[in-house]
Amino acid sequence: MSGLIDVILPVFLVLGFGYLVVWKGLFSESAVDGLMRFAQNFAVPVLLARSIAKLDLGASYDFGLMVSFYAGALISFVIGAGAARLWLRRTGPDAVAIGFACLFSNSLLLGIPITERAYGHDALAGNFAIISIHSPFLYTIGIVAMEAVRSHGTGAGLSRVGLNALMGVLRTPLVIGILTGFTIQAGQALTGMVLPAPVWSAMDMIAGAALPAALFGLGGVLVRYRPEGDGRAIAMVTTLSLILHPGIAYLLGHFVFDLGTPALRSAVLTAAMAPGVNAYLFSNMYGAARRVAASSVLVATAGSILTISFWLALLP
Template sequence: MSALIDVILPVFLVIGFGYIVAWKGLFSETAVEGLMRFAQNFAVPVLLARSIARLDLDASYDLGLMVSFYAGALISFAIGATLARGVLRRTGPDAVAIGFACLFSNSLLLGVPITERAYGHDALAGNFAIISVHSPFLYTIGIVAMEWVRSKGTGAGLSRVGLNALIGVLRTPLVIGILTGFAIQAGQHLTGMALPAPVWSAMDMIAGAALPAALFGLGGVLVRYRPEGDGRAIAMVTGLSLLLHPAIAYGLGHFVFDLGTPALRSATLTAAMAPGVNAYLFANMYGAAKRVAASSVLVATALSILSVWVWLAILP
């Protein structure tokens, strides 16, 4: 019970506060848009750049950690897209968008604060190692799959599909923040000179605002999503995201790769997060399965209060 009260509840209280004030009209939709634009386009990329620039690459990048997390993500994507197409009889683009919702866990806005509250700031190295390739890799998978499905019958080749995917990935602010972090680290390594202290201090200030602003804004964004219809698709996305993905990550990390405790915690908890708002943004970008993606974000985020509690009890 202490994990629920001390670790999970504060994070969801911030989300709930944002939800209530937006629902009651005390924080307008325009204000929510502005806050999320600040968080997603500026503050969170700065947080990523700062964290990755300070990451010990040799110590943090564990092959077992990466395979444990991303094998679960890819299996969830494949099952979600296949069932959406073959069982739920959705169109090809809809199936990809639904699969993407199963693929893209909220690794940053939920995974980082919950891991930090449960195990402390020093436990986040594995989280940021996963996050450093999360958006680039998963957006590439989603965009390539979507462009391939949409290009059927148009004569577009794989090179065109790949180019569209690359352009789409490189334009995302999160990827720009990640690449900036790697660039800072490479520059410091090559020149032997660190960034000036005032620059680090400014980055710390902006990064400190990233998660509270993003969590509060996430609550405001969720107000507009209503779990209407598509019940089977929403249940499937929720089950794959909250149960299958972390189960695969835990099983591989514990029984196959024998990960150390910090890495096992990072892989499992990050995998246990609900689909992120990016799942809806991806669906909205292509106009496919928008209601399923939006409703899945809302329903899975609410249910993750209980599922994360269970995973915290299972983890060492």
């Protein structure tokens, strides 16, 4: 048990420290916005570009790994959106936003540091393989679903919906960082030339600041969210995110695809993360179910301290 605490607690202490200093007024909300803008728009994309540029694509992209993770994500999205529409009687846009909160786990800001602390830096290849298509794929799912719901009855065609989705995804800083990483790797493979050492060193410096800054800033952002109202919706998002998604990843990875230990760890732990701030950003972008998304991020992040301990204890 002490080993699990040693893995999880430092990550949540950094997050909690950010929460505390903002809650006490020692760090302003405008400073939090600036810090998160640096982390999400610059430092984290550089981290992704550097990591994917150095990723062994042939060894990391395992079919069973991807299916185990993304099948759970998509099933959670369908159940979450369907239940929000049919059970909770939410509007179409609200249902999609709630489903997106079930879909988009915090694979980067929580998944990477917890996996690294538990199993070491060499265990992250599967995580980065998942993350390399995480934002592009899941944002596409969310945007297409939202645009389809919003355009229902307006006569807008599928081509317009698809174009809106594509432009929305390509403008995302995380996606730009991912594409940059693939571009660097492809350029080095085609030309045989590598980036100069000072460039890699500069990327290492910025990437080193990404996760601590983002975790601290995430704590500060969570101060704004109050778990109020919409209790059934929040409980559903939390359950699907923390239990169903990693449960499906574990069952498929262990019993169907017989994944090796590193791949199974990456699939399950990445799936076990709470919804990320992107869940709120998505709902805020469309003005749909913002209170549910915000409260779900806060409640699920707190609850994940217990559920992540369970999944760490279960994994080999």
